[in-house]
Amino acid sequence: MTTLSLQGVSKSFGGLRALSDVTFSVAEGETVGIMGANGAGKTTLFSLIAGHGQPTAGDITLGERSLVGLSPDRICRLGIARTFQIVRPFGGLSVLDNVVVAALYGNPDRPSQRDAEAQGRAALAAVGLAARADDLAETLTLSGQKRLEVARSLATGARFLLLDEVMAGLTPPEVTEMLGMLDAVRTRHRLTLLVIEHVMKALMQLSDRILVLHHGELIATGKPADIARDATVLRVYYGEDA
Amino acid sequence: MDVLLSGQLLFAALITGALYALIALGLNLVYGTMRLLNVAHGDLVMIGAYVAFWGLTLFGLSPIAGLVVAAAAGALLGWLTYLGLFRRLLASPQLMRRLEGNSLLLFFGISVILQNLAAMAFTASARGYQFMDQVYRFGDVALTGNRIFVLVTAVTICAAVYLLLRFHVFGLAIKALIERRDAAVIVGVDIDRVQIAAICLGFAIAAIAGVLVSTTEQISPFMGFPFTISAFVVIILGGLGNITAGLIAGLLLGVLEVYGVALTSAAYRSVLIYGVFIGILLIRPQGLLGRGSVVR
Amino acid sequence: MIAAYRPFILPAVFAIAGLALPIWGSNYLLGVGFALFSWIALVQSWTVLSAMTGYVSLGHAVFYGLGAYVVALSWGVVPMAVGLLLAGLVAGVFALVVGMPVLRVRGPYFVILTFGLAELVKYLVIILESELGSFSRLMFGAPDLIWLYAIAFALAAIGTIGAFVIRRSRLGRGLLALRENEEAAETVGVPVNRLKMIAFALSAVIPGIIGGLAAMRTTYFEPMQAFDPTVSFTIVTMAVVGGSDDARGPLLGAAFFTLLSELLWARLPQGYMVVLGALLILFVLFIPRGLAGMFAGRPGRAA
Numbered sequence: 001m002t003t004l005s006l007q008g009v010s011k012s013f014g015g016l017r018a019l020s021d022v023t024f025s026v027a028e029g030e031t032v033g034i035m036g037a038n039g040a041g042k043t044t045l046f047s048l049i050a051g052h053g054q055p056t057a058g059d060i061t062l063g064e065r066s067l068v069g070l071s072p073d074r075i076c077r078l079g080i081a082r083t084f085q086i087v088r089p090f091g092g093l094s095v096l097d098n099v100v101v102a103a104l105y106g107n108p109d110r111p112s113q114r115d116a117e118a119q120g121r122a123a124l125a126a127v128g129l130a131a132r133a134d135d136l137a138e139t140l141t142l143s144g145q146k147r148l149e150v151a152r153s154l155a156t157g158a159r160f161l162l163l164d165e166v167m168a169g170l171t172p173p174e175v176t177e178m179l180g181m182l183d184a185v186r187t188r189h190r191l192t193l194l195v196i197e198h199v200m201k202a203l204m205q206l207s208d209r210i211l212v213l214h215h216g217e218l219i220a221t222g223k224p225a226d227i228a229r230d231a232t233v234l235r236v237y238y239g240e241d242a
Numbered sequence: 243m244d245v246l247l248s249g250q251l252l253f254a255a256l257i258t259g260a261l262y263a264l265i266a267l268g269l270n271l272v273y274g275t276m277r278l279l280n281v282a283h284g285d286l287v288m289i290g291a292y293v294a295f296w297g298l299t300l301f302g303l304s305p306i307a308g309l310v311v312a313a314a315a316g317a318l319l320g321w322l323t324y325l326g327l328f329r330r331l332l333a334s335p336q337l338m339r340r341l342e343g344n345s346l347l348l349f350f351g352i353s354v355i356l357q358n359l360a361a362m363a364f365t366a367s368a369r370g371y372q373f374m375d376q377v378y379r380f381g382d383v384a385l386t387g388n389r390i391f392v393l394v395t396a397v398t399i400c401a402a403v404y405l406l407l408r409f410h411v412f413g414l415a416i417k418a419l420i421e422r423r424d425a426a427v428i429v430g431v432d433i434d435r436v437q438i439a440a441i442c443l444g445f446a447i448a449a450i451a452g453v454l455v456s457t458t459e460q461i462s463p464f465m466g467f468p469f470t471i472s473a474f475v476v477i478i479l480g481g482l483g484n485i486t487a488g489l490i491a492g493l494l495l496g497v498l499e500v501y502g503v504a505l506t507s508a509a510y511r512s513v514l515i516y517g518v519f520i521g522i523l524l525i526r527p528q529g530l531l532g533r534g535s536v537v538r
Numbered sequence: 539m540i541a542a543y544r545p546f547i548l549p550a551v552f553a554i555a556g557l558a559l560p561i562w563g564s565n566y567l568l569g570v571g572f573a574l575f576s577w578i579a580l581v582q583s584w585t586v587l588s589a590m591t592g593y594v595s596l597g598h599a600v601f602y603g604l605g606a607y608v609v610a611l612s613w614g615v616v617p618m619a620v621g622l623l624l625a626g627l628v629a630g631v632f633a634l635v636v637g638m639p640v641l642r643v644r645g646p647y648f649v650i651l652t653f654g655l656a657e658l659v660k661y662l663v664i665i666l667e668s669e670l671g672s673f674s675r676l677m678f679g680a681p682d683l684i685w686l687y688a689i690a691f692a693l694a695a696i697g698t699i700g701a702f703v704i705r706r707s708r709l710g711r712g713l714l715a716l717r718e719n720e721e722a723a724e725t726v727g728v729p730v731n732r733l734k735m736i737a738f739a740l741s742a743v744i745p746g747i748i749g750g751l752a753a754m755r756t757t758y759f760e761p762m763q764a765f766d767p768t769v770s771f772t773i774v775t776m777a778v779v780g781g782s783d784d785a786r787g788p789l790l791g792a793a794f795f796t797l798l799s800e801l802l803w804a805r806l807p808q809g810y811m812v813v814l815g816a817l818l819i820l821f822v823l824f825i826p827r828g829l830a831g832m833f834a835g836r837p838g839r840a841a
Contacts, residue, residue, distance in 0.1 A: 073727045
């Protein structure tokens with residue numbers, strides 16, 4: 001059982017405190033949702049976990065091993081993959097090539113090109129993009145590109161997926177579709193998900209547990225239903241008169 | 243050691259610095275408003291130099307009048323370049339995206355064309371002329387009239403442009419555009435007109451600098467390149483788009499170069515300039531006086 | 539069936555022409571061939587860095603010049619073959635050494651940085667040479683043109699095959715990904731810094747050797763010539779005009795300009811440069827995939 005753990009993580013950018021003393025753990029197989037207003041520090045959290053930048057204090061561990069100071073590509077091979085708030089596909093490459101490179105490099109046991117292609121195709125099938133394999137990634141719709149990012153993460157063989165606002169910009173039917181796909185994928189591959197989301201319905205539905213960030217601090221954690229009723233959360237979101 | 247402390251060297255540094263500040267000012271205006279790295283900038287200096295040369299040789303035009311003619315020529319070139327090339331580039335984000343690093347190649351191509359056309363038209367050999375070369379003495383400093391002319395003109399123009407940017411509405415518009423392009427659009431700045439003004443001004447300044455250079459140095463079709471490099475060093479030193487810092491940085495580079503050469507030898511001039519250039523890009527690409535990061 | 543072999547037709551034509559050329563024997567043609575294959579080798583190497591990673595180098599003359607310098611310095615001290623190998627080695631090592639800081643700079647700043655680097659090295663060598671008391675170095679007893687030609691041809695072949703192979707290899711896929719989006723590539727496991735360095739070093743070795751060959755051809759070394767920025771500029775123009783999407787583009791680009799140069803250079807060297815500049819602009823603006831791209835079918839991205 002590998003647990004992803006954050007202990008006392010803080011991050012400052014010059015005078016700006018993005019994260020303050022954040023501590024939590026994510027057990028294998030869980031889906032943990034993260035919510036908070038814009039600027040609450042959610043994406044910073046993901047960046048630190050994924051290795052883009054280092055915490056100014058605190059530690060991030062995967063199992064026994066500390067992730068702080070490791071390069072992003074190393075962290076990926078340790079089993080953590082992320083998607084981006086604003087999609088970053090390899091636009092000029094084909095959809096298939098997008099996932100193949102992830103399979104080639106993201107896997108700690110360097111697969112051959114042929115195996116990587118097979119893994120890539122499997123990942124595409126899992127997200128429903130198999131038919132678009134030979135199209136240029138930049139020709140996909142937003143929904144397609146978001147699914148491609150998930151496929152890319154899957155192709156690396158990572159067991160921990162950091163999904164950053166993967167529903168943003170999707171229409172309600174697309175959201176439902178994405179939810180279904182994520183649910184199927186995490187069950188089949190036994191994934192652990194860390195999900196940042198503003199679309200509440202999706203967040204509540206997907207998560208086993210929810211963390212609430214506000215101004216860089218963790219102000220509440222608990223089951224979705226409890227969080228929806230939590231006094232602190234309500235006060236922060238709706239103001240004093242809630 | 244005496245040489246280092248001499249007034250003579252100080253003035254040489256000031257004159258060189260003022261010239262660098264002037265040339266870089268032109269580049270900064272173009273870059274700041276349009277984010278286009280025009281590596282053909284030094285060739286505008288070359289064109290200004292030839293305007294002065296031919297003006298004097300063919301028409302007996304004094305370089306002082308040559309300043310005006312060159313400025314007009316520069317402005318015209320800027321206007322034409324804007325209409326013919328820049329406007330199309332700026333209007334099409336997909337073209338810009340496709341160009342990416344290649345937009346630099348575009349200007350490099352222009353530079354090569356300008357240099358070689360000039361070489362074909364004027365032959366590659368260096369030329370020069372006499373102008374105001376009587377010597378004036380101030381204490382133990384001896385300066386020829388043309389060098390004083392260069393210093394005075396360069397400083398005047400830098401000051402004038404600085405004041406324009408600071409106090410005139412149009413100058414404010416330019417600064418707004420440099421600072422926050424999208425915000426400038428929203429508050430109603432006429433982007434097109436301001437850009438044209440900026441580029442005409444920028445090109446005219448470069449041409450004027452060329453006239454100044456021609457009064458003291460020999461000119462040739464390939465003289466522009468070192469000025470392009472120096473201009474880039476200056477604007478990177480000062481932080482891209484930062485006009486005031488650019489002026490200071492120009493002076494700084496002039497000082498660095500003149501004193502550096504005095505400490506070592508003339509052969510080190512290029513090494514110094516390129517060394518600073520690379521050093522800045524590697525160590526602090528946002529400039530000594532700049533903030534923020536170099537955008538990709 | 540035939541279609542699968544189509545991409546190989548052009549390289550095959552070049553290979554056959556290259557092998558057959560010495561048979562006709564004319565020294566003039568051999569010289570042109572030497573130039574052609576030298577450029578092919580240079581451009582193919584350049585594409586390994588600039589086309590595949592998107593880090594466009596406008597300073598490749600630095601490797602060329604360093605190679606020439608190594609050969610000039612080691613002349614008579616080591617066998618010529620060793621000198622050539624050393625040239626490539628030194629160029630590659632130099633790339634590794636400067637690569638770290640240099641590859642951290644992105645976009646157009648990388649482009650002017652490489653240019654500045656080449657010029658800096660040039661002027662440093664000039665100072666070094668003058669300290670050593672030499673203003674140009676002569677190399678007596680250089681091999682016959684036929685041998686230089688053969689090596690240039692071999693390097694062109696290696697460069698072309700190498701570019702082809704790399705593009706399809708694991709390394710190539712990583713490079714192409716980092717070109718598209720460096721940060722995203724890192725998050726899928728691509729060790730971007732290491733790959734950039736490898737590409738940079740690989741792109742330097744053959745140009746180093748070609749520089750050495752060029753020195754042997756002219757039998758003298760002079761820094762302003764060896765580190766001439768025109769070399770950098772010509773490489774880039776050949777790549778842009780020929781196209782750098784695959785290994786055929788450089789063949790076309792090199793052939794086109796070698797031919798053009800033969801027609802114009804002797805009589806109108808500046809006219810040739812004007813044409814070079816104009817074509818660069820034309821292709822950058824309107825034909826980003828180059829000549830090869832115009833004939834290729836599959837959609838792809840320009841360099």
